[in-house]
Amino acid sequence: MLKIISIAALALAVSSCASVENIVNAPDKVQPTPKTMAAINAEKGLVTMPSPHSVQDTADKLVAIIESKGMKVFARVDHQKNAQGVDLTLRPTQVIMFGNPKAGTPLMNCEQSVAIDLPQKILISADADKKVWLSYNNPAYLKDRHNIKGCDTQLGNIAKALDGISKAAIAQ
Template structure:
């Protein structure tokens, strides 16, 4: 039985920018790198519709079939973890964060070798993208 990526390490980077600007910066990085942004889910808006409160929290789903397909060829259940996801949120202290699951952990839990060549490529890309978003 293959477990879900619940045990994946969360990589988080504090953003010096306000919440909305951090989201916009990450979306611009996605576009600049020629990736597809498939969805943006505003969890705070969903909470408000349900009559509840949630600090600003947005999930961005993005990726590239050219990069992700080899992982699904290695293990089709990677389709449960792809496309990639990143979360931007504001914590109780007002700090803004950008976070994503460590790709090697997700791959391992889905039965793909952590040394699969695409994993290092995705890891490097996510690190560069998150740095481009959160660095001044």
């Protein structure tokens, strides 16, 4: 009897995973939902958004916005250019490293290991279809990764700042 109940519970759990749209459109065949770049990256702890600009233009806008907000750009890494320097190819890929000690220091005081993920980094890259993406570590991911406790306000402020500068960099 327990085996039958377990099998029935498993069948119910599996069937509840199918989306209503898939059941309505093809009741005899459940189609997998294709994942978007943003959904895939969310699973990796990244916030990802599309940019209508080139990698270069998005990165240029981002650097200007960061500096206008009083933050410091510590480095701009052009991975494509570095690859070309050793006779390799890579799609356009740049990483902007930046920060503000007023935001990072309190976070490190909560959990010093978060320093491995600071300064903040934003990746701007082009995929195989030449679509440009902007990505950064989700502060909630950093909270979990480093078991940060008692810094929700700081993490919230960082999340708001990252969202604001990212959206400004990809704006038309």
